[in-house]
Amino acid sequence: MSDVAFPASLATLPATVPRVRVLLVDDNEGFRESLATLLDTEEMTVVGQAPNGAKALAMIDRLAPDVVLMDVRMPEMDGIETTRELKARFPSLGIVALTGSEDQRAVRDMLVAGASCYVLKDSDGDEILYAVRQAFTGGGVLSPEVTPTVIEELTEALERERRRTRQLEIAQEALLERAARRHELISRLGHELRTPVTVILGMSQTLAKGTAPEEERASILDSLVERANGLARLVHRFEAAVEAGLTEWADVTQVAREVAEGHERVVIEAPEGPAMASLNRTAARRVIEELVDNALAFSGPDTPVTVVISIGSSGPEVRVVDRGSGIDARAMHRIFEPLEQAESLNTRTHQGVGLGLTLARMSANAMDGDVVLESTGPGGSTFLWMVTRPVT
DSSP: OTTOOOOSOSTTSOTTOOOEEEEEEOSOHHHHHHHHHHHOSSSEEEEEEESSHHHHHHHHHHHOOSEEEEESSOSSSOHHHHHHHHHHHOTTOEEEEEESSOOHHHHHHHHHHTOOEEEETTSOHHHHHHHHHHHHTTOOSSOTTSOHHHHHHHHHHHHHHHHHHHHHHHHSOHHHHHHHHHHHHHHHHHHHHHHHHHHHHHHHHHHHHTOSOHHHHHHHHHHHHHHHHHHHHHHHHHHHHHGGGOOEEEEHHHHHHHHHTTOTTEEEEOOSSOOEEEEOHHHHHHHHHHHHHHHHHTSOTTOOEEEEEEEETTEEEEEEEOOSOOOOTTTGGGTTOOGGGSSOTTTOOSTTSSHHHHHHHHHHHHTTOEEEEEEEETTEEEEEEESSOOOO
């Protein structure tokens, strides 16, 4: 895919090209808004937006788009299944696959399902526009000679390389292993930052090109300020997770009490003596804060949230118990998923489909621990932070 040449702009396209009707399918509302702004040109028009594949299928007959921009990974019905269904019903429909990372397996599966183009979400705006035009005219960003078999072979080679790299990491000393985990954490955080940056970049490009109507510019500027402030808060929350690998000997109970001081509804249950562990105090506080914030959001305004600290077989354990309605079974597999799978980055706060639980687990993993959903039901949910992973 890296050898595909994209034009610097679409200005060279013939003036007689018909206006392309585009349907946007992506579970991130902010990213859809950015795409809608980008695609609102003299050559293209967005006829509808859908948060998942099921909604897209319900809208397709009424909207009759020429091209669908399809997110690969979505709740309820992902892009691969949706593409397969759409191509069975409308063989000539152009479909452009969108993803937040260059996943070779996703490329293969989307091509097999019927997509003709594939672009990254953080691609330059002109690349996305070019892919839409290619899909509309029957072309493809990927050469027709690149068959699923070739892509599968490439995927297998990449997987073999990952296994070999992992074997080398296991053989390294403990200090180098921790440094590798920290590097992985930073890479993941960088990936999670791409979507809000893409939203801001798309809006900025629209203003810079002067294509936005005068009456909409103030609204776009307000959105830019809002997104930038949200991104600043996001970076601030990431700082603790990045430094989680720097540990010291500290009392988990004391850290939990510091968090509880800012919340009248938070109750601490802990043994009389200290619960000592090797951890990064800032990151440990962030883990408990994220779990407590999640619990408070899903408990009634007068309902307490309990933080229970105990000593397990491998060290201290922290349980955060809420009195909410429990987690929907359909969302349980997504509670620690990356941000591109969920709703708007600046607003999402719900049951593990948001940033809080992702950051809590990242920080815990960096300190040789883990965060898991221990139980959930109509009476509430319990999240467990195992400060140190059990030895297996």
